[in-house]
Amino acid sequence: MKKQVAIIGGGVSGLASGLKLLEAGFAVTLFARELPPNTTSDVAAAFWYPDGAEPAARVRQWAMVSRAEFLRLTAVPHSGVSLKPAIDLFAKPIAPPDWLDMMEAWEAVSYPPNLYGYRTIVPAIDTPTYMPYLLNQFQSKGGQIVQRQVANLAELAAQFALVVNCTGVWAGELVGDTAVTPIRGQIIRASKPAGLPDEIVHLDAEVYSTYIVPRRSDVILGGSKHRGSWELTPDPELAEDIWRRCLALQPALKDAEILEHRVGLRPGRTEVRLELETLANGKAIIHNYGHGSIGHTLAWGCAAEVVALAKNSR
Numbered sequence: 345m346k347k348q349v350a351i352i353g354g355g356v357s358g359l360a361s362g363l364k365l366l367e368a369g370f371a372v373t374l375f376a377r378e379l380p381p382n383t384t385s386d387v388a389a390a391f392w393y394p395d396g397a398e399p400a401a402r403v404r405q406w407a408m409v410s411r412a413e414f415l416r417l418t419a420v421p422h423s424g425v426s427l428k429p430a431i432d433l434f435a436k437p438i439a440p441p442d443w444l445d446m447m448e449a450w451e452a453v454s455y456p457p458n459l460y461g462y463r464t465i466v467p468a469i470d471t472p473t474y475m476p477y478l479l480n481q482f483q484s485k486g487g488q489i490v491q492r493q494v495a496n497l498a499e500l501a502a503q504f505a506l507v508v509n510c511t512g513v514w515a516g517e518l519v520g521d522t523a524v525t526p527i528r529g530q531i532i533r534a535s536k537p538a539g540l541p542d543e544i545v546h547l548d549a550e551v552y553s554t555y556i557v558p559r560r561s562d563v564i565l566g567g568s569k570h571r572g573s574w575e576l577t578p579d580p581e582l583a584e585d586i587w588r589r590c591l592a593l594q595p596a597l598k599d600a601e602i603l604e605h606r607v608g609l610r611p612g613r614t615e616v617r618l619e620l621e622t623l624a625n626g627k628a629i630i631h632n633y634g635h636g637s638i639g640h641t642l643a644w645g646c647a648a649e650v651v652a653l654a655k656n657s658r
């Protein structure tokens with residue numbers, strides 16, 4: 345008999361964990377209040393960027409495992425994963441960021457009007473293609489989906505041998521974890537104008553980080569990182585500011601047409617929580633949440649660790 349596992353969460357953490365558990369021989373039922381295209385993971389830009397979450401050594405390891413999976417997915421039709429040049433920009437010349445050690449090749453660049461940075465090649469994820477692809481893969485490998493709110497973990501722990509908690513920013517209320525906080529991100533989805541280079545441009549900042557992420561049939565313009573805000577309605581003033589910042593980085597965007605404004609709540613936490621908890625009644629819960637700004641980057645590495653923990657649980 346296959347071991348029965350319940351996953352809570354239909355974003356990238358839940359779906360990647362679910363897929364890997366199915367491949368490892370578990371029977372998986374996924375419970376989610378929201379499914380693609382309505383999760384935070386669908387709003388993400390989303391490119392591989394192994395910086396900005398803790399603990400650093402584990403983040404690095406998860407990102408490496410994910411990158412290998414993304415490289416495999418570039419050869420899979422309709423996965424939505426490709427490789428793209430990406431430029432990480434800074435206001436003044438700085439030493440190469442540590443994470444560039446992980447890359448096969450990179451080069452220092454200057455960027456008009458007076459910015460400096462590093463160009464490398466990273467996995468780029470077209471979420472309108474990738475998220476439905478993950479959902480479809482999960483179901484075609486035998487995963488069951490139940491779309492509903494889960495009020496408490498004990499409810500599922502009574503029915504399943506193992507529960508995996510992938511509830512993103514809502515893990516805070518589900519398990520009473522006060523270390524979880526939303527990091528609100530607003531983006532513009534725009535048409536791709538002729539002359540827009542097919543490369544990711546990223547100028548990080550504490551709050552007003554700016555990025556331009558061309559995708560298959562549109563371009564994502566960002567962004568913002570407002571800690572503690574649960575506001576899901578797009579802010580028109582912030583949208584204007586994002587537009588202005590992106591246009592300053594890439595004048596070809598003047599011919600872009602705004603298609604949509606979206607907001608997502610990144611699951612901020614002092615560090616990613618990926619661990620096995622054994623309840624008083626002996627039931628096991630694996631927590632996999634708190635990936636902050638880089639949940640796509642970490643998803644496959646974390647999923648591999650979820651499987652290892654699941655195999656070791658009673």
Ligand SMILES: Cc1cc2nc3c(=O)[nH]c(=O)nc-3n(C[C@H](O)[C@H](O)[C@H](O)COP(=O)(O)OP(=O)(O)OC[C@H]3O[C@@H](n4cnc5c(N)ncnc54)[C@H](O)[C@@H]3O)c2cc1C
Pocket residue numbers: 352353354355356357358375376377378379383384385386387388389390391392393492493494495510511512513514515518528529530531566567607608609610611632633634635636637638639640641642
């Ligand atoms: C604007 C923006 C840009 C980003 N860019 C990048 C990027 O370039 N690269 C990158 O790696 N990451 C990026 N991220 C971060 C990334 O999107 C997140 O880290 C990631 O989506 C978190 O995934 P998750 O599956 O843990 O959570 P979510 O996608 O939020 O999924 C949580 C799931 O749990 C469900 N759920 C929650 N509570 C319950 C409950 N009680 N009962 C039932 N279901 C429940 C929800 O309905 C949902 O299905 C970006 C995020 C934003 C907002």
